Amino acid sequence: MNILHSLPREDGFYMPAEFEPHEGCFLIWPERPDSWAGGAYAARKAFVKVISAIARWEKVTVFASYNQYENARASLPPQVRVAELSTDDAWARDVSPVIVKNAAGEIRGIDWGFNAWGGLYDGLYFPWDRDNHVARKACDLLDIDCYDRRDFILEGGSIHADGEGTVMVTEECLLSPGRNPDLSREEIEQVLRDNLGAEKVLWLPYGIWGDETNGHVDNICAFTAPGEVVLAWTDDERDPQYERSMADLNYLQSQRDAKGRPITVHKLPLPRPVYVTEAECAALEPMDGEPTRSPGERLAASYVNFYIANGGIILPAFGDPADEQAAAVLQRCFPGREIVPIPARDILTGGGNIHCITSQVPKGNR
């Protein structure tokens, strides 16, 4: 693995879309008892379901700590690879390399800086050094070169790409003061252009209300094809999400993508509000004295947080009537893929969902 300091765009590399073919997927085995209730036991069961579903179509590599390697190995299907790797938590999307590709099909990784979604300003845990080393190690395991971009804070969940020059982010997240406070919006956009090969950056105003990542785009809006997105939506005007989704819709309808296309927006209904229970809070074990969640807190539940596997859509299910509606919308958007709903409450209570715990490796020439 070479550590590169050049710019991917100048080297001819760009970020492919998630709906393009993958050679694999990374996840991290959950363990942290202040993120995952009940010693992470229920979360691990839910992760196994997600991993097993993805493994039907892709080579999955699961990173596990030294202490959890044998448990992960024994819990996961044999076609899944388990690799010892130290992390601070289990959000593979945000700590894995963003993989870029060139016209010849070569793939390389980008190792962004990671500061636990806001560092000492409003980050979610400290320290985060293990997480910050994951991307480089993942590139090393893949045996691909790695761009050193640790001077710029960015998580994989805060960007989406259509693979044709358009990248989508939220202002709420990328302009949040805990990430790159010394850079202007224009400078941040330039970093996205230089590293992801973006010719057009779509800046949605907002993410999901209450999302503790400062509104990652991957919980509110996702490309389903070039020029097409799904947007998390509610018709309930009293829901604080209503104005946010409406602002994003208006923005998207005012924009064109890198190829000059208008953006077709498919509304993906939100489930009814999901609140964390007293029992779930009591089952969290504080690691630094502060409670992670309070009973009655609304969780950032959204069907947009699905993973696009080669042959399927791994979709969070909440036991809500909207589960089926969401599956139906996505089946129309992805006619060639099987919709695989997975009960996701035990992932959601950790603070994210299926897209957040996965990170695809686009197919590359070797």
Added chain:
Amino acid sequence: MNILHSLPREDGFYMPAEFEPHEGCFLIWPERPDSWAGGAYAARKAFVKVISAIARWEKVTVFASYNQYENARASLPPQVRVAELSTDDAWARDVSPVIVKNAAGEIRGIDWGFNAWGGLYDGLYFPWDRDNHVARKACDLLDIDCYDRRDFILEGGSIHADGEGTVMVTEECLLSPGRNPDLSREEIEQVLRDNLGAEKVLWLPYGIWGDETNGHVDNICAFTAPGEVVLAWTDDERDPQYERSMADLNYLQSQRDAKGRPITVHKLPLPRPVYVTEAECAALEPMDGEPTRSPGERLAASYVNFYIANGGIILPAFGDPADEQAAAVLQRCFPGREIVPIPARDILTGGGNIHCITSQVPKGNR
């Protein structure tokens, strides 16, 4: 990775010879301050030379602890892969999987039990749990199936195979009371037959005098071709090694291999005795209160501890007049390979040599 409980021989698998083609090689980044003098600094420099030499011909994967990953990555050439993996020390030969192969070219690993060369009886450190987990993780990284043989204590350095049904061990090591004391010699031989596909086991009486592995075969004798070995040799009758090498020579000359061939023995001279210095001992930092070595202790220096890479022989050099003689013998044994001598004192003082710190992965069909 499937964990298998069947017998490799019954599944059609056998251990190939080291001189057959490799797809790669494992090493472990040294760190332990009671094994490696001066905080392992000099050892790491020597390891880098060995790794760089092997990397000319093979894909090398180096396992490093969380704390040493970045140092290893920065110190090693880019074509070398570094993977985070916890170990107790740096003896890849003894803790890596022994890879077996079938007629179709499929490869699988064997995960033997490891107890630090003798466990609580006469083992060299405690605990050894990290080491005991390396083999399985290495198979997982290779994405090959793994035989669970943890109920039998064996290190890779205690066996050599000719790839044609003959396996060579020492009685001193395999019958030592710290390994499998409840098994008879016949039962131990049966384990070798069942797992390595051996039809004939050569039981040399002795290893190198003072070798703290209880006389691993890989420091005294190695196959250079089917029916041919090099044997560590001294003509000095006052050297305690003399009788040992003589006994091994007599044994080898009395035996035939699995194919019925007599064994051709090439004598490989020993260097002059190498003694650990007061300064080297002072630079060891005890981890459990006991000193690892005493000044004046004779080290088990031997040229037989070379590594056979695809295109070269990575040979320990001691700054001794015999360095050149040893290189000349090996050049005749391996006419198609480049002899690459590497100054090895800083590896030897850790307790082993180049063969001990390497473990080949035979070429397999994927």
